[in-house]
Amino acid sequence: MSSDKKFKLGMVGLGVMGRSLVLNLADHGFAVAGYDKDQAKGADLLKEGAGKPVGSAADVTEFVAMLEKPRAIMLLVAPAKVVDIVIDDLLPHLDKDDLIIDAGNSYFKDTDARFDKCAARGVHFFGMGVSGGESGARHGPSMMPGGDKPSYERVRPMLEAVAAKVNGEPCVAWVGNKSAGHYVKMVHNGIEYGLMQLIAETYDVLHRGLAMSNDDLAATFDAWNKAELNSFLIEITAHIFKKDDDKGPGRLLDKIKDAARQKGTGKWTSQDALDQTVPIPTIDLAVFGRNVSGMTAEREALTRALGGPVPVYAADRAAFVTQAKQALFLATIVSYAQGLDLLRHASKAYGYGLHLGDVARIWRGGCIIRSTLLEDIRAAYATNPELVNLLADPRIVEKVRAALPGLRAVVRTAVDMGIPVPALMGSLAYIDSLRCGQLPTNLIQAQRDFFGAHTYERTDREGTFHTQWE
Secondary structure, three states: OOOOOOEOEEEEOOOHHHHHHHHHHHHOOOOEEEEOOOHHHHHHHHHHOOOOOEEEEOOHHHHHHOEOOOOEEEEOOOOOOHHHHHHHHHHHHOOOOOEEEEOOOOOHHHHHHHHHHHHOOOOEEEEEEEEOHHHHHHHOOEEEEOOOHHHHHHHHHHHHHHOOEEOOEEOEOOOOOOOHHHHHHHHHHHHHHHHHHHHHHHHHHHHHHOOOOHHHHHHHHHHHHOOOOOEHHHHHHHHHHHOEOOOOOOEHHHHOOOOOOOOOHHHHHHHHHHHOOOOOHHHHHHHHHHHHHOOHHHHHHHHHHHOOOOOOOOOOHHHHHHHHHHHHHHHHHHHHHHHHHHHHHHHHHHOOOOOHHHHHHHOOOOOOOOEOHHHHHHHHHHHOOOOOOHHHOHHHHHHHHHHHHHHHHHHHHHHHHOOOOHHHHHHHHHHHHHOOOOOOHHHHHHHHHHHHOOOEEOOOOOOEEOOOOO
């Protein structure tokens, strides 16, 4: 590209995600200039993007000068604390009405603070969640921009062009005000935590409980992926079971240490759900699962001290596999339901103005939690935008009723075999709690009034009351 030609967009951060998104944009005819303090990454971009409308800058001054005014600059940097450093580097070189887009996994409250910092300099700013990993960024991600809508409209043609498509619809939309984009991405990741934990627990009961081989598991998950459990995560799980170890005999999965890492978005989801007093036990217990997996020394010590049952399943194996499918399907619905319920409450608390049908629509393709189930979820909120909970939608109710016996049976069997299934149990408890007409929390209120004079309400008359219990 000629040096006197200005670039439509600037990208700060040319790691795997940033470089892939630049090349995706270039493939669609958009001229993009990249900048990274590691100049080798800029050289890699130019090499990989040879013949495409891409450029690279050696420093911030050169980078900003390469961009068409008013400038639009996207950040894809990690860790999140680097975002503030990059913004501070950019602001002295920017003009009024320039735009910065943070497309990383930033904490939503930090996004609000960065909006204010940029606004004080006359610079527009918004946060945008991006999901799909390297492949998604290169070939079509799901994107969740929020904040100033006119700023989004400036870059909408570019984002719609490179986004994943489902039935011709781009998997990107302005989701709401202020830090809505990063909040929606945070909850997306919370749901992702839930789904991954549920799949892992299902694998455990089938592998340890039924002694199913990796080949049997691959065939089972592949069949499930062709039915109602069709999703990206089920699809890749079937592939994982079949992967041979290139460093020795056997399957690679059997050689991977059972300690799961995390980057914080699941924890943030649980923390804000507690602040919003919204129950999301499936997601909470997925975070718990990752935390306890890292307690290697403790688990080894308690295994030696307490031992544990050797799982033996003597009943109908084929019937149990069917129940496991039902359990995983229903718990998957519950993970989505909990995340969407948190979004519903947060939208009111933070003034986001979210449309949950749009959120479900842009999650249908490109992102990690994409599944055919999201079409039903989109339809549920399109029919009733004020739906009090996804589980109340008539179409979802039918699915819940059909799969509930399977979930209950799998939880019961796992308990009997001593196989931990916290997220499956939490999903069942969530359903049973929400459909319970009389919870035992009347006793908790009595206890609170007994020891702390916290008062209580009655079922037979209005007002608040306190009793001298002794």
